[in-house]
Amino acid sequence: MTQLKKRRDFIKLMALTGLGIYLPSCASGERKKQSSTKKNKPKDPVSEIEEAIKSNNVTYLKKLDEQFDELNQGFNLAVGKTPALIALCLNTEGIAEAIKFAHKENLKVAVKSGGHSFENFSSIDDGLQINLSLMDEVKWINQTTVNIQPSCTLREMYDALLPKNRIIPSGSCGGVGIGGITLGGGYGFFARKYGLTCDSLMEATFVDGLGEIHELKQEDELMWALKGGGNGNFGVVSSFTFKTQKAPSEFTRHRFKAYKLDHSRAKELLQAYFKYSKELPESCFAAFVLNYKTLVLLITNYGSNNDALDNMIDAFSELCDDASVGTPKNLAESLRTYYGIEYPIYFKNASAGYYEDYETIATSIDQVLDVVFKKRGLIYQINTLGGNINNPQFEQASCYPHRSSPYLSELQYYWDEKKDPSELLKSFDEIQNILYENGIRKQYRNYPNLGFKEWERAYYGEHYERLQSIKKTYDPSDLFAQKQTVGLK
Ligand SMILES: Cc1cc2nc3c(=O)[nH]c(=O)nc-3n(C[C@H](O)[C@H](O)[C@H](O)COP(=O)(O)OP(=O)(O)OC[C@H]3O[C@@H](n4cnc5c(N)ncnc54)[C@H](O)[C@@H]3O)c2cc1C
The missing domain is CATH 3.40.462.20 (Vanillyl-alcohol Oxidase; Chain A, domain 3)
Structure with a gap:
């Protein structure tokens, strides 16, 4: 991921200046030429899918694209999965576009933030991986409240917070993504004093299984579900707002x-x-x-x-x-x-x-x-x-x-x-x-x-049935469906 991250600023700049996001391997002409010469690579099973959509918010990568494997790779080498496509998203709108695209192409969806799922639930065979690797920013809202994008790793989170003498109670492993750990609970050295990582969550931006964007507050039913039951079940969290605590010295x-x-x-x-x-x-x-x-x-x-x-x-x-x-x-x-x-x-x-x-x-x-x-x-x-x-x-x-x-x-x-x-x-x-x-x-x-x-x-x-009702509201067509995701009733 290091190489990829080195390129991140360049890619973001390209998008923001309206030049479109083209990882070199996505440029269609060049790509086609390359693929036809790589005889030992398997035939691309998604050749039916129209040329990658040009958007400032998301880039679609096919299996033969240069960075596909690097982007798809999770932390656990023992569980390999290969999506048909990766949607490399730059922002919330890109996630919404990718979800609508998945409906159109009839693809099931998985979400990847830090990629540390033990069972590699952040990838999906023959489906669409919504890849949030480029969404890892940390922005302070005020002196005690911080907004963090989902693929920010715990190392990056602590690096951003500790110089300001603040912490969010979370895990200890540097490569884990704030996205996955928060949505499943999140414990570590500080949880017995300040609660789980999800207990520090105050607001979230969420894209549901229909591609609709929701700004969530504490009292929302969906917010309840995201705190411990949000891992890839109903949609994608594109941004987390946390309260922080004074860091012990x-x-x-x-x-x-x-x-x-x-x-x-x-x-x-x-x-x-x-x-x-x-x-x-x-x-x-x-x-x-x-x-x-x-x-x-x-x-x-x-x-x-x-x-x-x-x-x-x-x-x-x-x-x-x-x-x-x-x-x-x-x-x-x-x-x-x-x-x-x-x-x-x-x-x-x-x-x-x-x-x-x-x-x-x-x-x-x-x-x-x-x-x-x-x-x-x-x-x-x-x-x-x-x-x-x-x-x-x-x-x-x-x-x-x-x-x-x-x-x-x-x-x-x-x-x-x-x-x-x-x-x-x-x-x-x-x-x-x-x-x-x-x-x-x-x-x-x-x-x-x-x-x-x-x-x-x-x-x-006891909460499973309540989560199923939430699933029905926000992901009625079961777009986020793989083993051990909350199912429709
Ligand atoms: C080495 C290691 C150390 C760990 N240490 C701790 C620890 O100290 N404390 C602790 O509590 N846990 C720990 N964990 C477990 C960790 O919390 C989970 O693996 C977590 O889900 C990983 O999050 P991720 O974003 O890195 O992974 P990913 O694989 O990207 O995501 C994990 C799951 O969350 C879903 N998901 C990710 N991002 C989003 C999003 N933005 N919106 C919706 N769904 C999303 C994915 O689809 C997947 O189902 C550890 C795991 C590893 C491998």
Whole structure:
């Protein structure tokens, strides 16, 4: 995406000056000549579609166009999809035009902001991808309110906000798009104090499944749906207005490790994790990360020292083999250390249930550990939620349904191209089945898994039918339809 972004300003300038948007490969004459000489490329199945529409708002790219693959590529190399066309949009009007174009050409639609969907829901085989890669601007409305376009990454968001000593509570991975994370909820280091990313959303510009543009305010039913249920279900959000919070100046990280775990020690550590983390103040976040037989326990804090944190540090210093008790560091520098890899990789990640406390997994933990301890590379992680995420006002204003659960678990597995992941993926499914059979069925929409049974309830709880009614109003012809999108009744 770097090359693409380098060209962004040029492309925008072309459009704004009325010269039309022509990525070199879209210029029809030149393109045709090139395609006919590339004999080993597959025949373009959309040759029936008329020549790319000339518009200042959107450019259509076909499979043979030079930047098609780069634009389509999501973060997860393990899930490839190929749309018939990409609509590279410059603005809200471009999105509306693309949606009307999709109706005309009878194409189903997917939306791509940061492209970090675990299941690559931002692309769609043989359909139209509305690609928002060029819509990533951050504009301040006043000193505390900011407007952000959907493909702005979390790195870009923090880079824009932190110099002004402001934050929006969101995730930690630098490449994730503000579009997807907000519409599915969005949690991270700051959520226990300030709520989910979607809870900071004040206004949004939305293009529905008919291509109509809506300016949304807090009280709108659709706004309720977008806060936790907006990922590619009814239309496209082209702009988000967020309230921001004062950024803490410092951030501290503590890390503990325990090696060569067996069942009994792993369970003792896990029980201690639940016991101590539930007392932590809202400024703290904790993650219990079990990778094969090694535990890494992370605790972060941006508030003042407190007894609950000290107690947890003392307990894990005793229980673990290695303790690294941190000192306060500059916030921006600290956040940068969590940005992670930003180029596409092979992986399988998924939500592994919301938990209330240790009791939620007491009946399944032995079976889960049996699988994790057999497979090097399988990561079983439990993160803290709770705190202000469970604020009743946020609950009423959003369709994110799992606020009362103070923990979210996830499974992860990463591999390189040469490795066959099938055995590990079987273990992955085995754990999901164990959890499901033991009644752990609530899942985080932003950590999707095509394997989830009853995904409608898992992601949206009691709200699914209300979301279906909204779907009927804003996307009555089911334009946004792929696996696990909200369906018509
Ligand atoms: C490495 C990594 C780290 C992560 N860390 C966190 C974390 O700390 N906290 C957390 O909460 N989540 C985290 N996530 C999950 C992340 O929130 C989701 O993957 C999120 O949906 C990605 O958003 P995106 O815009 O990058 O992805 P995309 O793939 O572009 O979009 C994801 C989904 O949202 C839809 N969508 C995107 N933009 C729009 C739009 N403008 N209008 C309508 N629908 C849209 C897409 O169609 C797709 O269904 C992480 C994911 C990865 C891969």
